[in-house]
């Protein structure tokens with residue numbers, strides 16, 4: 001039985017978390033030194049949010065609609081994209097945007113505070129480089145492949161796009177991880193339960209299981225080690241704490257699945273064959 005959805009029924013994106021993510025937002029409404037500007041459906045936000053949770057760094061969540069571009073978001077993120085951070089202890093407040101840069105910032109902050117790091121230790125620069133190689137592949141290949149597949153409307157091309165997305169997932173692991181034993185569907189070194197590349201990719205694996213499955217009939221590859229990795233990732237408390245209920249993603253991604261015009265800057269970039277914002 002196909003679980004794909006054939007018609008665009010005009011469902012709007014959500015603006016507030018549901019499920020476990022809502023409980024986490026409720027615990028992070030009080031003032032804190034750092035405010036995380038986020039949106040419930042956004043995978044780039046989820047990366048950063050998982051890092052906050054994993055590293056045990058204090059934060060306040062401020063849910064915003066990045067398509068409406070509220071003034072307080074534009075003050076911390078020039079293109080009006082989430083995620084963004086505001087550092088409230090400074091006057092005027094400082095700001096940071098771009099999920100990968102925020103991740104690096106949090107990693108540095110954790111090094112001198114909570115010591116809950118996602119990258120391998122500084123004493124192993126080669127291991128750190130390999131993990132970054134994986135993250136580079138995730139950003140440049142896997143993430144765009146996800147959107148091309150989700151936005152693609154031509155059934156014949158979807159077959160190719162599906163294959164490319166599978167290849168991108170394989171590439172993230174195989175390129176270095178399987179040989180070196182560094183994260184990505186292999187138990188990571190030192191019993192670390194979640195790694196840098198894991199957090200970089202997890203939001204798209206999660207959405208593939210929900211959104212691509214529903215709209216494209218997509219199934220992740222099956223393999224013992226791969227499945228164990230997916231479970232380790234998606235069942236990790238720091239990840240689960242940032243997840244809304246499935247319906248939120250099905251609703252919020254309908255516009256991508258039918259490639260509605262003016263969906264987002266990411267969707268426009270994919271349609272125009274340009275680099276993602």
Ligand SMILES: N[C@@H](CCC(=O)N[C@@H](CS)C(=O)NCC(=O)O)C(=O)O
Nearest residue numbers: 042044066081082098099264265277
């Ligand atoms: N490169 C950015 C991408 C962030 C991004 O595209 N966020 C989306 C939400 S998932 C957004 O804010 N979109 C607003 C828009 O398209 O105008 C990052 O990694 O932080």
